[in-house]
Amino acid sequence: MSDANFLNSDQKDCLQELMNISYGSATAAIADIIGKFAKLSIPKITTFTSESFRDYIKNKVEEYHVCYLVSQLIDGKLSGENLFLIDDKSLTNLALEFGLSQDEIDEDELKDVVLEITNIISATTSSKLAELIETDILFSPPHVEVVDSVQSLDEHYHVEYNHIIIISTIIEFEEQNINSELVIMLKDDSISYMKKALDKVMDEY
Amino acid sequence: MELLNNNIIFNTIDNGIMILDENLNIKAWNKWLEVKTGIKSKEIVDHNICERFPYIGQKKLIRKVKSVLITKNASFFSVEPHEYLLKIKSNIIMGKVFTYMRQDITLVPYDIERKLVCLYIYDHTKLHASSEKLKKLNVELKELSSKDPLTQLYNRRYFAEAASTMQSLSVRNNHHNISIIILDVDNFKNINDTYGHAIGDKVIVSLARILEDNCRKSDIVARFGGEEFVILLYNTSITFAQNIAENIRKNVEDFMMEIKDEELKFTLSLGVAQFEPQLDKDIECTINRADKALYRAKTSGKNKVLVNL
Numbered sequence: 234m235s236d237a238n239f240l241n242s243d244q245k246d247c248l249q250e251l252m253n254i255s256y257g258s259a260t261a262a263i264a265d266i267i268g269k270f271a272k273l274s275i276p277k278i279t280t281f282t283s284e285s286f287r288d289y290i291k292n293k294v295e296e297y298h299v300c301y302l303v304s305q306l307i308d309g310k311l312s313g314e315n316l317f318l319i320d321d322k323s324l325t326n327l328a329l330e331f332g333l334s335q336d337e338i339d340e341d342e343l344k345d346v347v348l349e350i351t352n353i354i355s356a357t358t359s360s361k362l363a364e365l366i367e368t369d370i371l372f373s374p375p376h377v378e379v380v381d382s383v384q385s386l387d388e389h390y391h392v393e394y395n396h397i398i399i400i401s402t403i404i405e406f407e408e409q410n411i412n413s414e415l416v417i418m419l420k421d422d423s424i425s426y427m428k429k430a431l432d433k434v435m436d437e438y
Numbered sequence: 439m440e441l442l443n444n445n446i447i448f449n450t451i452d453n454g455i456m457i458l459d460e461n462l463n464i465k466a467w468n469k470w471l472e473v474k475t476g477i478k479s480k481e482i483v484d485h486n487i488c489e490r491f492p493y494i495g496q497k498k499l500i501r502k503v504k505s506v507l508i509t510k511n512a513s514f515f516s517v518e519p520h521e522y523l524l525k526i527k528s529n530i531i532m533g534k535v536f537t538y539m540r541q542d543i544t545l546v547p548y549d550i551e552r553k554l555v556c557l558y559i560y561d562h563t564k565l566h567a568s569s570e571k572l573k574k575l576n577v578e579l580k581e582l583s584s585k586d587p588l589t590q591l592y593n594r595r596y597f598a599e600a601a602s603t604m605q606s607l608s609v610r611n612n613h614h615n616i617s618i619i620i621l622d623v624d625n626f627k628n629i630n631d632t633y634g635h636a637i638g639d640k641v642i643v644s645l646a647r648i649l650e651d652n653c654r655k656s657d658i659v660a661r662f663g664g665e666e667f668v669i670l671l672y673n674t675s676i677t678f679a680q681n682i683a684e685n686i687r688k689n690v691e692d693f694m695m696e697i698k699d700e701e702l703k704f705t706l707s708l709g710v711a712q713f714e715p716q717l718d719k720d721i722e723c724t725i726n727r728a729d730k731a732l733y734r735a736k737t738s739g740k741n742k743v744l745v746n747l
Binding site (some may be wrong): 262266296341344348349352357375379 | 497504505511512518542
């Protein structure tokens with residue numbers, strides 16, 4: 234299945250719309266949990282094959298000084314893995330928004346913050362998406378790796394998914410811009426399921 | 439929570455289960471927790487968890503509970519970076535790695551209306567002990583596979599990997615200079631033939647220490663094989679690299695090894711080149727140019743530094 238027939242343009246539009254709704258839930262959740270108003274930019278959806286995704290991630294790691302890479306497995310009809318990528322500067326800004334002082338911030342705290350934000354964004358977006366296309370999913374605990382070079386990425390890179398959806402967004406707080414990216418990797422069966430579900434959503438509305 | 443107290447699953451499952459309200463008051467505490475902590479359910483229910491266990495970060499736990507209640511989804515408190523939620527002495531006798539039980543915790547919504555969450559506490563001490571041992575072994579393995587056993591300097595394989603990373607870093611940082619010094623012991627075969635291979639090895643080890651003393655921590659010093667060494671100097675101009683090479687040459691020239699009643703002296707020839715993106719496809723090309731300079735140094739009298747501009 235090439236990238237061209239992975240999702241057609243209508244399905245992409247529909248997914249974009251559903252992700253807008255999902256990100257709305259994520260934004261509201263972040264604001265409620267940490268007591269600060271956050272804005273998530275309109276998610277940009279790109280689809281990749283496994284090989285092109287490898288280059289994409291490599292470029293990201295090269296662009297970021299130090300990259301925090303969080304992965305979270307998802308089970309159910311939409312099974313796969315969510316990845317959350319954020320650079321160390323953005324993560325430090327995020328930690329400040331989480332109410333930590335500069336003195337309190339160390340690698341463990343940064344890991345804790347990135348695990349928590351990933352869990353919130355991943356849970357709200359994927360759950361909302363699952364709810365919109367009427368299915369149930371389960372999450373495994375997120376796992377964080379610090380990647381500081383393309384070489385160290387190779388040690389962690391074992392992508393088994395043929396098709397990958399990248400949903401890029403910027404979380405904006407009043408004071409800081411935080412660049413991050415959510416990557417949703419779905420197994421082939423789940424892609425087929427999602428395509429059918431998106432078609433059904435389009436038929437209904 | 440009366441119902442839970444008599445629930446067989448709640449009290450026989452092999453992990454801790456606790457119910458908390460949004461203010462972190464404990465509402466239920468299962469048998470596993472009673473046994474592991476030595477605190478009975480009736481002694482702790484309706485008490486605030488952070489007051490009973492002051493080492494628990496209240497701000498963080500409140501945020502996690504909130505996250506569960508708002509997203510109506512699970513939240514996690516994993517060993518890395520937390521190690522544990524409740525300080526419980528590890529009961530492992532053989533091969534004990536951690537003093538306290540390593541715990542992975544999953545928080546799930548229990549009753550959204552009443553703002554209650556359920557905490558599952560898993561004892562993952564054995565799992566994390568194995569993973570810790572594996573991590574240590576991996577570090578040792580990496581060290582072994584990247585170091586030259588005789589000199590403890592980096593080997594050729596590691597150098598090639600590091601050089602490629604440095605090249606990418608240089609491109610990212612507006613083409614910071616990278617300089618290469620390649621060097622070789624003059625007439626090393628004579629040393630081996632005259633004094634034997636054991637002394638030859640001592641020369642190589644002494645040279646390795648001189649190279650380390652003359653380089654910065656950020657430089658990559660590697661043994662390329664035999665009596666040949668290479669140094670990558672990041673963010674270093676060719677003039678500065680030439681000065682470092684000259685210092686090394688001079689230090690080696692002044693160095694004297696005592697062997698029984700004899701004094702052994704040796705010299706080096708060195709070639710220097712700078713990575714030029716227009717000229718060099720990669721660092722390997724720069725090494726080749728430095729090697730040419732080294733060859734000229736060898737053929738024009740030895741014990742000298744020459745630069746390939």
